[in-house]
Amino acid sequence: MSDITWGLWQLLFKGVWITVQLTVYSAALAAVVAFGIGIARTHRLWIVRFLSGAYFEIFRGTSALILMFWMFFVLPMGFGWQLVPMWAAVLTLGLTYGAYGSEVVRGAIAAVPAGQREAGVALSFSPAQQLRKIVLPQAWPGMIPPFNNLLIELLKGTALVSILGVGDIAFGASLVRNATAHSAPVYTIILVMYFVLAFLLTRGMRVVERHAKAGVGQAPAARTSLRSRLSTGPAVTGAGAAAEGDAR
Amino acid sequence: MSADRNTPNTPPAENAAGGPDAPRPDEAAAEPTEGTELIRFEAVTKRFGAHTVLDALDMKVYTGKHVTLIGPSGSGKTTILRLMMTLLKPDEGTIKLGDRYLTHEEKGGRLVPASDRYSREVRKNIGMVFQQFNLFPNMKVLRNITEAPVHVLGLDKDAAEERARELLELVGLTAHLDKYPTQLSGGQQQRVAIARALAMRPQVLLLDEVTSALDPELVAGVLDVLRDIAHTTDITMLCVTHEMNFARDISDCVMMFDAGRVIEFGPPEQIFTEPAHERTREFLSAVL
DSSP: OTTSOHHHHHHHHHHHHHHHHHHHHHHHHHHHHHHHHHHHTTOSSHHHHHHHHHHHHHHHHSOHHHHHHIIIIIHHHHHOOOOOHHHHHHHHHHHHHHHHHHHHHHHHHHTSOHHHHHHHHHTTOOHHHIIIIIIHHHHHHHHHHHHHHHHHHHHHHGGGGGGGTOOSHHHHHHHHHHHHOOHHHHHHHHHHHHHHHHHHHHHHHHHHHHHHHHTTTOOGGGOOOHHHHHSSSOOOOHHHHHHHHHHO | OOSOTTSOBOOOOSOTTOSOOOSOGGGTTTOOOTTOEEEEEEEEEEEETTEEEEEEEEEEEETTOEEEEEOSTTSSHHHHHHHHTTSSOOSEEEEEETTEESSEEEETTEEEEOOHHHHHHHGGGEEEEOTTOOOOTTSOHHHHHHHHHHHTSOOOHHHHHHHHHHHHHHTTOGGGTTSOGGGSOHHHHHHHHHHHHHTTOOSEEEEESTTTTSOHHHHHHHHHHHHHHHHHSOOEEEEEOSOHHHHHHHOSEEEEEETTEEEEEEOHHHHHHSOSSHHHHHHHHHHO
């Protein structure tokens, strides 16, 4: 490792910063797409469901790498838009991972018990109010673990951009390897770097998850399983049942 | 379709002045006079696939009456409540609430199936309590009750909270207003659900097997609250229940259903003590 000079270390750390930026921008775009498409796929109008379903299938079924080449090389030829490599990458990753995320959103919405919507209808909430006040807040805690998976996938997926010459971790690593002619230390270092980033993301998402669960009345200490919450009705706890006598 | 003896209906009140009046001052002006027809089903048919759940049902309920629907499971009782709540649409026939159609709206002199916006407007007058409570787990008890009055009826937040506190007192849960539903027992949750439905000041309260999901020892608390409401307000109730004693206590009229039709109806004393129909006798001997 002594071959790696300070300048080369700097190259790697600059790469980490680029990777973090790519991840944040792509994740932001992906989140918008995931909620937009995911909610549209539960819409009552078939045309909305059809179009959003088509988007989902197309972006899930195409290779992110090829899509990125397409954004970078075909768009300028076909439409005269030349994207900076960084933005071609953000667009590709955001749209692709947004498609994956839309399935998470759709699934979590579908897992909210039908009785919740019925209660919303009985109280005359509009469809938009039902979604905003009842369905999404309850679906949200269930989305976080799969979102965490996708976020880490996305983080690692950003390595694709090194092919376009964006200076992320992977790109920095190949430069360092060329300079030192040693593969083992460099690639070991960036493995650890990706791992540390992924681990930080996971810890962050845990905090988000705990907050989300507390927001639907699941105390963090209680460690109730998701399955019991998603079953027919709210669970009746033994302690609550015992308190019934006092309340009357 | 006239009010013949084949159309199940609740009798109009004998005298409007009798009985303790409802503590609902701000609605007094809009309150229809006693003895008027509030709910009317005309030739309502509902099918699920090849199975006909309701078969050209005619039915009417007068304002302020408490009607209990009894009958074997699958006989269409719950379907009636769900049609009233517009959770289902009838395949044929019309349902009226007061002088407005619930299932249809009048456009250019013709009846067309109701739009979502229209039915939302009409169903503000109807409240429903569900078998599974269906409280919103993402809101604390107080907000469960105030959310719809504030965001649907446009009530001032303070007024809605004050009203919610009164209702929580009525159902005996004032101490729990700052808890999440998951922290309450089933019986407590159901009483909150009753308060939530009443907070919308509905003309009609639909009760769909409200004690069926409760542990036996919690049933009495919920039924006591409902008895209280039945005897102290003039709210019209449509109630599906397997609690025959409760039905006897609060009902003005009991309707016996079988295979999508009303086979017998009348005051509870008559239905429970001397049912005319063989099917009713069988059913009652099985459940009593």
